[in-house]
Amino acid sequence: QVRVVESGGGLVQAGDSLRLSCVASGRTFSPTAMGWFRQAPGKEREFVAGIKRSTRTTNYADSLKGRFTIATDNAKNWVYLQMNSLKPEDTAVYYCAITEHPIFQVSDGASYEYWGQGTQVTVSS
Numbered sequence: 001q002v003r004v005v006e007s008g009g010g011l012v013q014a015g016d017s018l019r020l021s022c023v024a025s026g027r028t029f030s031p032t033a034m035g036w037f038r039q040a041p042g043k044e045r046e047f048v049a050g051i052k053r054s055t056r057t058t059n060y061a062d063s064l065k066g067r068f069t070i071a072t073d074n075a076k077n078w079v080y081l082q083m084n085s086l087k088p089e090d091t092a093v094y095y096c097a098i099t100e101h102p103i104f105q106v107s108d109g110a111s112y113e114y115w116g117q118g119t120q121v122t123v124s125s
Contacts, residue, residue: 002026002114006096009119012086016123020081022096022116033103034072034079035112038092038121048094049081050106059106086123093118 008020024031035050049060049070058070069082079096097112105111 004116006116006119011122017084024077040092047107
């Protein structure tokens with residue numbers, strides 16, 4: 001059993017920064033990719049950022065490039081999302097996703113088999 005837990009969400013003002021963390025625990029496993037997705041009220045879930053662990057290759061939603069950064073600590077199965085210059089439209093529940101299988105597109109949510117419960121990020125104007 002693999003457990004995925006996110007942390008670091010909260011209420012901030014526009015322009016502030018937040019760092020989300022995600023850790024996977026449970027049985028011994030080796031993720032091939034880790035990603036962040038978000039879902040705002042009344043909207044569909046959308047891709048935020050992803051990283052392939054073997055190559056450290058990253059990919060971001062076009063609208064978030066330059067403000068968000070994903071990084072991973074391979075030794076401890078952690079993945080982070082640094083969010084800078086936050087805007088009210090970044091308000092959403094942020095989910096961490098992990099896969100142990102080969103993945104072609106880190107932006108494809110269907111490719112991940114393990115998901116966290118989500119952490120709320122609220123950005124006030």
